[in-house]
Amino acid sequence: MELFANLATGFDVALSPSAMLYCLIGVTLGTFIGVLPGIGPLAAIGVLLPITFHAPQTEAIIMLAGIYYGTMYGGSTVAILLNLPGTAASAVVAIDGHQMAKQGRAGPALVMTTLSSFFGGCVAIIVVAGFAPPLAQFALRFQSPEYFSLMIMGLLAAAVLVQGPFLKGIAMVLLGLLIGTVGQETISGLPRFTFDTLYLYDGLSFVVVVIGLFGLAEVLRNLALGADREKVDTRVGWRELIPTKRDMKDSFMPTARGTGIGAFLGILPGAGPAIASFVAYALEKRVSKNRRNFGRGAIEGIAAPEGANNAAAQTSFIPTLSLGIPGDAIMAIMLGALMIHGLTPGPQIIQNNPEFFWGLIASFWIGNLFLLLLNLPFVGLWIKILSIPYSILFPAILSFIAIGIYSLYREPMDIFMVTGIGLVGYLFIKLRCEAAPLLLGLILSPLLEENLRRSMLVSRGDPMIFVERPISLIFLILTVTGVGLVLLGSWRASRTPQTEEGSAK
Amino acid sequence: MTIRILSGAALAAAMLAAAPAAADFPDHEITMVVPFGAGGSTDIVGRIAAQALSERLDVPVVVENRGGAGGTVGTQAAAGMAADGYSITVATTSTHVVGPLTNASVRYDPVEDFAHIGMIAETPYVLVVNPELGVSDVSELIAMLEEAPGDLNFGSAGQGSTTHLAGLMFLSATGTEMEHIPYGSNAEATTALMGNEVQVLFGSMPAVLAQIQAGSIEALAVGTTARSPELPDVPTMQEAGVAGYRASLWLGLAAPAGTPDDVIASLADALADSVADADVAAQLASNGADAMAMTPEEFRTLIAEELVTYGEIVAGMD
Numbered sequence: 001m002e003l004f005a006n007l008a009t010g011f012d013v014a015l016s017p018s019a020m021l022y023c024l025i026g027v028t029l030g031t032f033i034g035v036l037p038g039i040g041p042l043a044a045i046g047v048l049l050p051i052t053f054h055a056p057q058t059e060a061i062i063m064l065a066g067i068y069y070g071t072m073y074g075g076s077t078v079a080i081l082l083n084l085p086g087t088a089a090s091a092v093v094a095i096d097g098h099q100m101a102k103q104g105r106a107g108p109a110l111v112m113t114t115l116s117s118f119f120g121g122c123v124a125i126i127v128v129a130g131f132a133p134p135l136a137q138f139a140l141r142f143q144s145p146e147y148f149s150l151m152i153m154g155l156l157a158a159a160v161l162v163q164g165p166f167l168k169g170i171a172m173v174l175l176g177l178l179i180g181t182v183g184q185e186t187i188s189g190l191p192r193f194t195f196d197t198l199y200l201y202d203g204l205s206f207v208v209v210v211i212g213l214f215g216l217a218e219v220l221r222n223l224a225l226g227a228d229r230e231k232v233d234t235r236v237g238w239r240e241l242i243p244t245k246r247d248m249k250d251s252f253m254p255t256a257r258g259t260g261i262g263a264f265l266g267i268l269p270g271a272g273p274a275i276a277s278f279v280a281y282a283l284e285k286r287v288s289k290n291r292r293n294f295g296r297g298a299i300e301g302i303a304a305p306e307g308a309n310n311a312a313a314q315t316s317f318i319p320t321l322s323l324g325i326p327g328d329a330i331m332a333i334m335l336g337a338l339m340i341h342g343l344t345p346g347p348q349i350i351q352n353n354p355e356f357f358w359g360l361i362a363s364f365w366i367g368n369l370f371l372l373l374l375n376l377p378f379v380g381l382w383i384k385i386l387s388i389p390y391s392i393l394f395p396a397i398l399s400f401i402a403i404g405i406y407s408l409y410r411e412p413m414d415i416f417m418v419t420g421i422g423l424v425g426y427l428f429i430k431l432r433c434e435a436a437p438l439l440l441g442l443i444l445s446p447l448l449e450e451n452l453r454r455s456m457l458v459s460r461g462d463p464m465i466f467v468e469r470p471i472s473l474i475f476l477i478l479t480v481t482g483v484g485l486v487l488l489g490s491w492r493a494s495r496t497p498q499t500e501e502g503s504a505k
Numbered sequence: 506m507t508i509r510i511l512s513g514a515a516l517a518a519a520m521l522a523a524a525p526a527a528a529d530f531p532d533h534e535i536t537m538v539v540p541f542g543a544g545g546s547t548d549i550v551g552r553i554a555a556q557a558l559s560e561r562l563d564v565p566v567v568v569e570n571r572g573g574a575g576g577t578v579g580t581q582a583a584a585g586m587a588a589d590g591y592s593i594t595v596a597t598t599s600t601h602v603v604g605p606l607t608n609a610s611v612r613y614d615p616v617e618d619f620a621h622i623g624m625i626a627e628t629p630y631v632l633v634v635n636p637e638l639g640v641s642d643v644s645e646l647i648a649m650l651e652e653a654p655g656d657l658n659f660g661s662a663g664q665g666s667t668t669h670l671a672g673l674m675f676l677s678a679t680g681t682e683m684e685h686i687p688y689g690s691n692a693e694a695t696t697a698l699m700g701n702e703v704q705v706l707f708g709s710m711p712a713v714l715a716q717i718q719a720g721s722i723e724a725l726a727v728g729t730t731a732r733s734p735e736l737p738d739v740p741t742m743q744e745a746g747v748a749g750y751r752a753s754l755w756l757g758l759a760a761p762a763g764t765p766d767d768v769i770a771s772l773a774d775a776l777a778d779s780v781a782d783a784d785v786a787a788q789l790a791s792n793g794a795d796a797m798a799m800t801p802e803e804f805r806t807l808i809a810e811e812l813v814t815y816g817e818i819v820a821g822m823d
Contacts, residue, residue, distance in 0.1 A: 046570070049543050053552075143702040184574070186689050189607065189664030198581060198610050201574030269696060323699070324715040325692045332692070333543055339711070339792055340549055346715030410571055411578075450689065457686050458658060458702055 003130050006358050010129075013359030014366050019062055022055060023363050026063035027370045030070020035078050035382070037215050037397055039404040040086035040207060041071040045333050047407055057341035058356050062363040064337055066370075068330060069121070069313055073371050076113045076306065077382050081106060084215040084397065086207065086404070089309040091214055091439055092277040096294065096301030103297050106383050107241030112251055112299055113306050114375045115243075120259040120307035121368040124314035127263050129361050133350070135315075136322040139267045144458060145465050148451035149475035150268070151444050154275050156482045157282035158440045163295040169437050172428075176441020177448070179204060186446075187453045199413050207408060208418050209442060211401055213435040216422025219394050221429050241379055243299070251303035254284050258307035266312030269319045269326070274443050278436075280308035286485075314364055321349055321357065530590055530768050534565040537758075538586075538594040540579025542572040546628065546711040546792065550756045551595045553788045554625045557779035558772075575666070576600040577611050584613040588761040590768035593622065596759040598667050602811045606819045607665035616809050620769050622758040623776045624799035626789045628710040630671040630728035630752040632742070633717065635701045643725050643745035646705070650681035659683045660694035660703035665822065668694065671707035671728060671752035673818050678747050698722055709754055710735065710793035728752035734790055755797065757804050773801050 013019055033044045048067055052060035072089065079090035080097030093113065100109040127135070142150075155173070162169025182193040183203030194200040243251070258280035265276040284304040285294045294301050317334075319325050324346035326332035338345050343353060350357045385393070405414045428435055459465035466472050535558070539551040548570060555566040571579030576599045583594035594600075601615035613619075632643065638657075640646045650657065661669035664687045676683060686703050688694040691712035698706045699721055706713070707728070714735055716722045726745045727733050742750035758776060760769060777798050779785050786796040799807065 046543050050568070140696065140700040143697060143700045184608075184663075186663050186687050189666075189687070191608075191610065194610065196610050198574045198578045198608075198612075201578070201608070201610065269692070319696075323696070325696050329542065332545065336543065336545060336549055340552070342791060344715050344718070344791075346719050348715070348719050409573065410569065411573075446689075454686055454688070454702075457684060460684070 006354070007129055007362060009354055010358030010360075010362030013058060013355050014062070014362035018056070018059055019359065019363060020366065022059040022063040023066045023367050024370055026066020027070035027073075027367050027374060030067040030072075031074040031077075031371065031374060031378075033067075034071035034074020034086075036074075036400045036404060037078055037082065037084040037086065037211070039071070039400075039407070040075055040090075041068050042207070042330050042333075043404060043408045044068075044071045045330055049333060049337060052337060053340060057343060058359050060341055061334070061337060061343075061356070061360055062367075064334055065317075065360065065364060066367045068334075069117075069310065069364075069367060070371060072309065072313060073114065073117060073375055076117070076309075077110060077375075080109050080113065080302070081382060081385055082215075082393075082397065083218040084401075085210060086215075087210065088206070088274055088439055088443060089277040089305065091210055091436060092281050092305040093302055093309075094214065095281070095436060096296070096298050099295070099297035100299065100302070101386070104240075105297065106386065107379055108243040108247050108299065109302055110379045110382060111241065111376065112243050112247060112302055114372055114379075116251065116255045116258070116303045116306035117310040118368050118372045119255050120262055120310035121314055122365065123259045124263045124266065124311035125361060125364050125368075127311075128314055128318055128364070129358075132318050132322045135267050135318050139269065139319050139323070141471060142268050144451045144454035145469050145472045146475070147268075147447060148455055149466055149472040149479070151448045151451065153475050153479045153482070154279065154440065154444050155448075156479050156486075157275070157279045158437050158444070159486065160282040160285055160482075161278065161434075161437050161440060163434055164432060168433050172433055172435070172438040173441040176438035176443075177445040178441075179209070179438075180442045180445020181449070186450050187457075199411070203446070204417070204442075205409070205414060206442065208405060208414050209421055210439065211405060212418045212421025213425035213428070213438065215397070215401055216418060217425025217429055217435070219397055220422060220426040222390060223394065224426075241383070247299050250290065251299055254280075254288065254300040254304040255307040257283060257287075258304035259311045262308030262311030262313075263315050265308075266315030267318050269316075269328075269331075274328070275440070276308040276312035277305035278440050278443075280304040310368075317360075317364075321345060321360075324349075530771055531562050531564045533591065534567055535559075535562070535591050535593060536586075537566050537568050538579050538583040538592070539568050539570050540572060540576035540583070540595065540597075540600055541570070543570045545572075546709065546794075547576070547595055547597060547756060549711075549792050550626055550789065550794050553785060553792075554595075554758065554776070554779060557782065557785045558775050561775040561778055562771075574608065574610075575604050577604040577608055580604070581611065581613050583759075584618045584761055586761050588620070588763035588765075590760060590764050590772060593758050593760045593772065595625075595756055596621070596808075597756045598754045598811070601759070601808050602815050603665070603667050603670060603819075606812065606816055615812065616805060618762050619759040620762055620764040621801045621804040621808070622760060622769060623773045623801055623804055624755060624757040624797045625776070625780060626794035627729065627753045627755040627797050628794045629733050630668065630707045630754065631710055631713055631717070631724050631733075631736070631739070632675070632726045632728070633698060633706050633708050633713050633722045633724050635698055635704050636720070636723050637701055638704050640725070641723075643740075643742070643747065646725060647679050647681060647746075650679070650683065654682040655684060657683050657705055658686045658703040659705040659707070660686050660688055660697050661707070662691045662694050662709075663687050663689065665819065667752075667754055668707050668709065670815055670818050672705075673822065674750060674752055675707065675742075675747065677818070677821070678750050695722075707752065714793045729795070733795060735793060755807070756794070757799065759804075769801055 075090040079085035079094035083098040085091040085094045158173045261280045262276040320331040326335045541547040559566040580600040586592035605611045717724045724739045726742045780796040
């Protein structure tokens with residue numbers, strides 16, 4: 001019952017007119033900024049942070065949180081409509097979402113994005129409200145060996161993610177792993193592939209790679225097609241904007257599974273939110289009855305990662321708020337904002353500032369509701385973007401990409417880099433090499449290497465550390481089982497005519 | 506020789522050109538480069554200073570975050586900005602001592618390429634341990650280390666980072682051994698300490714203060730020469746018996762070399778006045794930083810000295 005009393009405290013704060021106003025401003029700003037290609041949550045929060053310095057403390061954080069998930073909603077919108085993802089999560093959503101848009105089903109795709117996100121967000125909020133402190137303690141049991149084994153499982157997800165020829169897909173994962181080694185290496189402190197420049201010291205900027213490989217490459221592909229560019233039917237009536245009963249039914253379980261995965265992975269600082277969408281998509285691709293349609297516009301391919309992404313976004317507040325430890329760059333900024341406003345994040349924040357903590361939790365829910373209300377009516381408007389002639393649309397996209405990339409670090413080199421990577425991305429499209437596995441490889445690379453090497457330092461060189469620790473062992477067993485199932489599946493497929501012969505062995 | 510004369514002439518010309526402007530400096534907004542991302546501890550300290558300076562100089566002081574490569578990307582950019590006093594940068598132990606020592610790609614000279622303005626604050630490194638270790642002071646920790654050399658792990662925010670060097674300093678001062686486990690950031694290293702993957706950490710105050718106050722990690726000593734107001738009961742490393750130990754991360758302001766002396770003087774006056782302000786000090790303190798004043802000469806000397814002391818540790822690193 002304490003939970004309800006706490007939530008009541010929270011809603012008292014969050015339903016105050018000023019909190020609602022800041023929440024609304026936050027989600028609206030976030031949505032509109034997120035729709036601009038090249039501007040993801042990190043850029044949006046970084047740019048808008050100073051605005052919140054002048055707001056009262058609770059309102060400021062509510063607004064930032066609103067910007068954060070508003071940007072994610074907006075990011076999914078542009079990823080689906082124009083295949084211009086700005087984050088890893090929206091890159092996953094774009095795989096099937098953009099295919100749906102091409103088939104004239106952008107409406108259902110966008111509505112489902114909104115609904116799945118709302119569902120994922122709502123469930124995760126209950127998790128945050130009910131179990132934040134014990135979950136934060138659980139997250140502490142994840143140390144280097146656990147992270148390493150989790151990342152190994154992530155590699156399995158990469159293998160499942162591959163759509164076309166398996167070898168090509170694996171090559172892309174490996175390429176991603178390689179690109180991920182660029183920059184100063186944490187364990188030795190030595191630079192790798194930096195060409196003696198400071199520019200590459202922190203590695204290739206993730207946003208630059210995503211925008212180049214997906215956004216810019218897509219623009220190039222469309223321009224190369226010229227008059228042959230796929231015509232998207234945009235004269236859809238209101239009825240066709242809404243997902244069918246079947247869409248809803250097909251999406252429910254994927255959304256629920258995705259939400260579960262996202263809520264769990266979001267708790268783990270650093271690694272979780274980034275891989276949540278990938279893992280949810282990969283799982284769905286294995287368990288769905290509709291798996292053959294994945295990559296060709298399957299609505300499950302949107303529902304699962306969207307639910308995961310938003311659930312992870314909510315639960316990633318758990319370590320940030322209750323341990324005072326930021327999970328990623330975005331959370332680090334949020335933490336900084338807390339400190340600027342004189343709030344000390346940490347285990348005591350729930351006791352010392354209950355109105356703030358529970359107010360923020362309640363405002364998550366209100367923010368999600370605003371997003372639902374804001375996005376559903378806008379779906380029709382967003383789809384109109386598709387009817388803009390490409391000759392007008394593409395220069396606009398290119399300028400937004402340039403502005404977005406530059407605003408991130410004020411680094412002119414990033415613009416050249418995104419151009420170069422865009423050309424490479426176009427080459428990949430021509431060679432029919434998928435970019436999504438590369439992206440996952442890029443995310444996993446430093447996590448895999450650092451945690452492996454740290455584990456070995458901690459164990460003084462004994463690899464048994466990975467099987468002696470229960471959580472790590474569970475992940476390894478899951479991975480081995482997964483690999484076994486994949487191999488068994490392909491072995492069965494290849495041996496169908498002579499089954500008896502095979503089983504006799 | 507010719508080059509030196511030419512650059513001297515250029516410098517003189519720049520100073521002449523800037524001279525009339527200096528009389529009514531500043532007459533428009535000042536850009537303050539923060540060579541780390543928004544929301545980080547350097548950013549917070551920088552913004553507190555920017556606000557205080559802006560009140561005293563009557564012009565806006567706009568913070569520009571240019572993070573990357575441990576602060577060296579933004580610092581390199583700042584070194585090349587116009588030397589007119591309208592471009593200043595936050596200079597820290599990372600950007601002006603450790604970065605240039607450990608990063609071969611750094612192209613600026615932390616002493617010669619800057620006109621140093623003064624100090625804002627310092628944040629002590631705190632020797633923190635996991636409570637399960639069962640030591641309550643530094644001498645107990647040293648006794649434990651002597652009994653089983655190399656058994657315990659100490660974490661850091663990366664090989665060659667300031668937190669790593671603070672740890673190495675302790676090991677060489679006490680003649681003890683620990684296994685170094687590097688992490689990607691202060692936050693990661695603190696998580697590892699709380700999860701007992703490492704038992705010891707020389708953490709930066711802003712990163713560990715909340716955890717110390719909550720009792721989830723235990724502070725044994727601070728690396729500054731005076732006790733920190735945030736942790737009045739925690740002894741300094743010297744009080745705890747580690748003679749000559751001094752490890753803190755300081756944050757000051759610097760302008761590109763060639764900025765006219767009188768412009769530097771008015772910036773230095775405004776900065777000294779800011780850090781002497783009780784409100785500013787309180788804002789800094791709530792973020793784990795202790796306000797500290799230094800003249801431009803003192804600041805320059807400190808950097809030159811620390812380049813030598815840290816240089817010796819870096820040279821002994823393997």
